[in-house]
Amino acid sequence: MARVKRGVTAHAKHKKTLDAAKGFQGRRKNTIRAAKAAVDKSMQYAYRDRKNKKRTFRALWIQRINAAVREFGLTYSRFISGLSLAGIEVDRKVLSQMAIDEPAGFKAIVEKAKAALPAAPVAA
Numbered sequence: 001m002a003r004v005k006r007g008v009t010a011h012a013k014h015k016k017t018l019d020a021a022k023g024f025q026g027r028r029k030n031t032i033r034a035a036k037a038a039v040d041k042s043m044q045y046a047y048r049d050r051k052n053k054k055r056t057f058r059a060l061w062i063q064r065i066n067a068a069v070r071e072f073g074l075t076y077s078r079f080i081s082g083l084s085l086a087g088i089e090v091d092r093k094v095l096s097q098m099a100i101d102e103p104a105g106f107k108a109i110v111e112k113a114k115a116a117l118p119a120a121p122v123a124a
Contacts, residue, residue, distance in 0.1 A: 061096040068099035072110045082113030 014032050020042075021028060021035040028038040066076035074082070083090070088109060090098075098106040 058092060061092040064096040064099055065092060068106060069110055072107070072114065074110065074114065078117060079110065079113055082115075082117040083109070086112050086116035088112060 017032060017036050017039055018030065020039045021030075023029070024035070024038055027034040029035060062076060065079065069076060069079040090109070095106070095109070098109070
């Protein structure tokens with residue numbers, strides 16, 4: 001039986017890891033042992049942060065909407081409550097973009113949400 005030489009496969013695997021480590025600093029970019037650990041960890045961070053990115057953007061949209069509706073005398077939570085009572089189903093990303101790019105359209109939505117809200121009780 002012919003012997004199997006594995007150098008080609010090992011070299012290909014090492015090259016793949018080192019290519020993924022491009023841009024790293026120090027030994028992490030050119031030593032296979034350090035590069036493999038660094039690339040594995042970077043993949044973990046990438047997986048985790050793909051999830052965190054969604055949370056971060058949602059928080060940004062909410063902050064923008066809150067700032068925009070306060071100009072009309074509402075808070076974010078009252079605005080969202082008014083939207084649901086009015087039967088308006090627009091996601092936060094679109095609302096945020098409207099607040100920035102189309103103030104007239106956003107104002108119309110705010111007015112509809114405001115009209116759907118019950119009258120606020122007067123504090124004594």
